[in-house]
Amino acid sequence: MKRILSALSVAILAVTASILVFAQPASAAAGLHVSGRNIVEANGQTFVMRGVNHPHVWYTNQTNSFADIKAAGANTVRVVLGSGKRWGPSNDVAGVISLCKQNRLICVLEVHDTTGYGEESAAASLDEAADYWISQKNALSGQENYVVINIGNEPIGNTNAAQWTSATAAAIQKMRSNGFEHLLMVDAPNWGQDWQYVMRDNAQTILDADSRHNTVLSIHMYAVFNTAASIVDYLNRFQANGWPLVIGEFGWRFNASEVDHETILSEAQSRGLGYLAWSWSGNSDPILDMTLNFDPSQLTTWGQRIVSGAGGLKATAREATIYSGGTSTTPPSSSTPSVPPTTTPPGGARGCTATYKVVGQWQGGFQGEVRVTAGNSAISGWTVTWTFANGQTVSQAWNTTLTSNGSNVTTRGVSYNSSLAAGASTTFGFLGAWNGTNNAPPVSCTAS
Known part of the structure; x- marks a missing residue:
């Protein structure tokens, strides 16, 4: 959610429509790919994202944050980039990927310029986001084991959210027609929160649009998801239909109207869902910062909860096996230690x-x-x-x-x-x- 510039106020709309769907087939793609509901590595090992968001495009000098996020226990970092329409352009993609790999993190790269398209006049379209990824293809090719491409952040606002389905399908197809083999991630409309259930009710259409069958859906959970019932019901729909899903952003219950983060964490763990908390630091609304001034020694209440609490990074993250010789490791290890305790x-x-x-x-x-x-x-x-x-x-x-x-x-x-x-x-x-x-x-x- 774009909390750095403005807060979004939405009303919850009760919609109960559902559609008959079938589980997505396993991907034939190399590198990170979808198999049923799961993300798996090239060797078939299931990979569950446990990480945070880093607002790189606004704080390009905060490169130490990659090491700090790893040290906090994460196995994944979602990196905010700009296409040049509103922010950036981020022409340092190769450097960002290198920082992820140096710190043994899976790299989710996202274009933030699409945030609130249709409602936010300055926002980029998903088609423009795809053009940005095509311009960065040289840096991305060959990185399929390490990189997930999140085509556009929260790509449709609350105005005509129904346009999300065709725009998302077209962006996926444009990426594939230009030779991208990566695992693709697509965010929901309604500023990522899908309160009109457009993504939920059109999920299979989106998954079928990908010729590589290698797309994962992403929900952002903030004030719309402020009860356990709303969270559980939403996640149940995806699980019942076998759709791959990650919780690409979420905040914490700093007041009664905000997201029920405890339910998100417990449900993600019990269902094997990946999550990426928002955000490491740098918000103009600092209530969502996990560290003060990007200082890992100054974890906020939110940071302490995500790093060290039940269901948090240190308790549940497992490093990608691409970094550990093909075997899953305990969090947040870099290799199997030989030193007895x-x-x-x-x-x-x-x-x-x-x-x-x-x-x-x-x-x-x-x-x-x-x-x-x-x-x-x-x-x-x-x-x-x-x-x-x-x-x-x-x-x-x-x-x-x-x-x-x-x-x-x-x-x-x-x-x-x-x-x-x-x-x-x-x-x-x-x-x-x-x-x-x-x-x-x-x-x-x-x-x-």
Whole structure:
């Protein structure tokens, strides 16, 4: 949703029409592709998107955000680009793809200029968006394992939303006739929220328009989806018909009229649906920022929920196997670690334990995670310390306040995870460097 420039106010229209449809056939495409309801990689491994949106076109200097989004646990980043009609043009597509690949992220690229077409006079059409992708074909060809092309963001507003079906089908066909083999993503009308159910009721027409049978539908969930019933009903329609769907944008319930993000997260997990939260930072309405000023050490309430909460990135994201030698990995690892975890002795009354493990390791770098667990009684604070024995250093940490003095590292809880009920746990993570040996150090946990 284009929250950076303006807020959209919509009314919910109750429509109950439905159509008889059949499941989409499996794709024959190489790279990322659709198989039934699922997105799969070239090796047949199911890939479930877990990521965030990054407003790149307005903040092209924030290239560190790709590494920060990866460190937050994401396996996917949806990158805002401009065609030149309203923003951009984004002629750095090759560089964006390189940043995604360097940080082991699947790259969803979207043209934002189409937002609200038909209602927003400056918006680009889907046909113009397709022309932009054609102009960038040299950068995109050969990247089918890594890139999803989201043809246009929220491509129709609330004026004549019915035009979405023919415009979307034509854009897909234009992409295919120009040789694009990529997985395509198409957003719903009504500023992405489909409250008139045009996408829901014409989904099969759109899927059938793709000669490669390689299109995934995308719903954006904001104020229209402010009840569990509205979310569950919408998702049920797609699941029952075997249509591939992702939740390409959603926000959080910062007031009672906003989206029920808890239901979105739980339903996405139970149904195996991908989701991409809006957005990493940079909104003029900062209530939707996940970080303050693009600083990953300053996660907002929304950022904390998506990164570390139930159903969030760290709990559910699995890195694409194209980055990990063809095997699925635990979030957010870069390779299968060989370093065994170390644990403090069991915590007693008002005590705590800590477990250190390497969740991803590559040449010269690694990602660590520490789980802190309260003992028999609730605690109001915790401190975990360790000493590296092999010259390792820490460059970045999240969900903790970390200080280091040479090889000695001290970490403490932050405002939202210092207090733990008896037996409850929290985790924090960090990025580090190593050379030669990366043994897990003994850790010590003390509670207050």
